[in-house]
Amino acid sequence: MDLNFTPAELAFRDEVRQFLRDQLPQDIAQRVKNGLALRAEDYTRWQKILFQRGWGAPGWPKQFGGPGWGPVEMHIYDEEAAAAGAPRTIPFGLKMVAPVIMAFGSPAQQQRFLPGILNGEVWWCQGYSEPGAGSDLASLKTRAERQGDHYIVNGQKTWNTLGQYADWIFCLVRTDPNAPKQQQGISFLLIDMKTPGITVRPIITMDGAHEVNEVWFENVKVPVENRIGEENKGWTYAKFLLGHERTNIAGVGASKRELGRLKAIARKETKNGRPLLEDPLFAARVAQVEMELMALEITNLRALSAESEKRAPGPEASILKIKGTEIQQALTELMMYAVGPYALPFERGSIEEGDLTSVAGPDYAAPLAATYCNVRKVTIYGGSNEIQRNIISQMILGL
Structure with a gap:
């Protein structure tokens, strides 16, 4: 290689x-x-x-x-x-539902949905997690009952990212509540967000942002032609989609950019009259993250090499998710540490409008606390890191 x-x-x-x-x-x-x-x-x-x-x-x-x-x-x-x-x-259209439509959708569905995703005219969101069905997604309870050429959907989805902007949502719904196993009896539906009976309620996260939502379905009428693949086979399509989601989370390029940002901040901040980046203890922490990021990039390239040779990536996909998200969190922690008390307060309006004139301290400190809070989630979504460690132990150690 x-x-x-x-x-x-x-x-x-x-x-x-x-x-x-x-x-x-x-x-x-x-x-x-x-x-x-x-x-x-x-x-x-x-x-x-x-x-x-x-x-x-x-x-x-x-x-x-x-x-x-x-x-x-x-x-x-x-x-x-x-x-x-x-x-x-934004992955929900381009990197998540589109591959499912390409692989399992009908030609009519491909012609109908893919162009709007590609040109940016149609915004998609995801309807997977529910209260009590997050990591254990197969226990979802949102129901879809078939009535002729339509389904009637009732239930609730949560942690729906950016659904307030979405035109369409792809959903996992239970179409056979009597199926013998949790993974059976689930179907994959594409639902127009303008359909009567859909309510989007904001969830304000700890950084003050409206990023996620609850989505409620009350007698929502969905044409059967909007079902991907076969009825009750949606878990197969869901696993395919989750594989695409997980490979996008490592974020090597973004972490390399943020590492450069961390170093720039540490050159401006001082300790005992010298740049913080020259402090041995702080420099060692930065060096540790940088080494881990270099190792992550090599692992990512190995996975890409396997893909180019038509070999399915193995447990390294879970390694990418674990280390990628841990590095993202470590970078935000070090930025907070570098700036000190000026990193603690933040004004949501200033961060959103880009006007930092009213913020105390240096401009670069203003968004750090909000970013730190937001990045707490990355080790949870896309399959929590605890679940990824179980996958690694099973596939490598046979436990």
């Missing part, structure tokens, strides 16, 4: 860098680099720019409008985009 980029891959990297210099809106890049909140229109504006370039869906095959990149090109693009300050792709 050769982890060095080929001349063609290096040329591709130069092409990506030039595109980002020319086309990435600087107001968006500055928000990303400074840890400020992005607006819905920032994500859609960038997606439409990518679509015009033909790069709207890096992981899609050409037959569905993607660029046909291999895994190495996708890694290069992700790393360069993160370094430049491009927003991370």
Whole structure:
């Protein structure tokens, strides 16, 4: 296995860098680099720019409008985009439901749903977790009863990310409550968020943001033609989708950018009249995170190499999720430590509007507490790190 980029891959990297210099809106890049909140229109504006370039869906095959990149090109693009300050792709449409539609949807469903995802016109959200059905997703209780050519859906989903902006939601629902096993009797439905009977209620997170929601379904009428695949076979499609979700969480490129941001902050902050980055104890903590990030990147490249050789990645996918999220949390902790008391207070309005004139302390300190609080979640979603450790123990140790 050769982890060095080929001349063609290096040329591709130069092409990506030039595109980002020319086309990435600087107001968006500055928000990303400074840890400020992005607006819905920032994500859609960038997606439409990518679509015009033909790069709207890096992981899609050409037959569905993607660029046909291999895994190495996708890694290069992700790393360069993160370094430049491009927003991370909202995954629910492009990286989660779209692969399911490509793999299991009918030609009519592919023609109907994929173009709007690709060009950024249609925003999707996820309806998986429920109260009492998060890590144990197969215990979900949202019901869908078939009545002729429609289903009638009743139930509740929670921890629904950015559903307040969504046009459509993909949902796991129970269509056979008498199935002998939890994983059986579940179907995968695509639901228009404008359908009568859907209520979105905000959940304000500890960083003050409206990022997640509860979604209630009361006698929601969903055409049978919006079901993916076979009735009661939705768990198969759900596992396929979760595999795509998990591979997107490691965030190597974003963590490399945030490591650079941490070092920049530590050069500005001082201890005993010297830059904090020169303090041996603090420098050692930064070095530890940097080494772990380098190891994570190598593991990521190994997984990409396996994929390019058509070998399914093994437990390294769980390793990527565990270490990637732990590194993200460690970086936010070190930034808080570096700035000290100025990192504690934050004003949600200032972070969202990008106006930090009223904030005490240096500008770069203002969003750190909010980011720290928000990143507490990353070791939980996409399959908690405890679950990932169980997977590793079973697949490697046979326990």
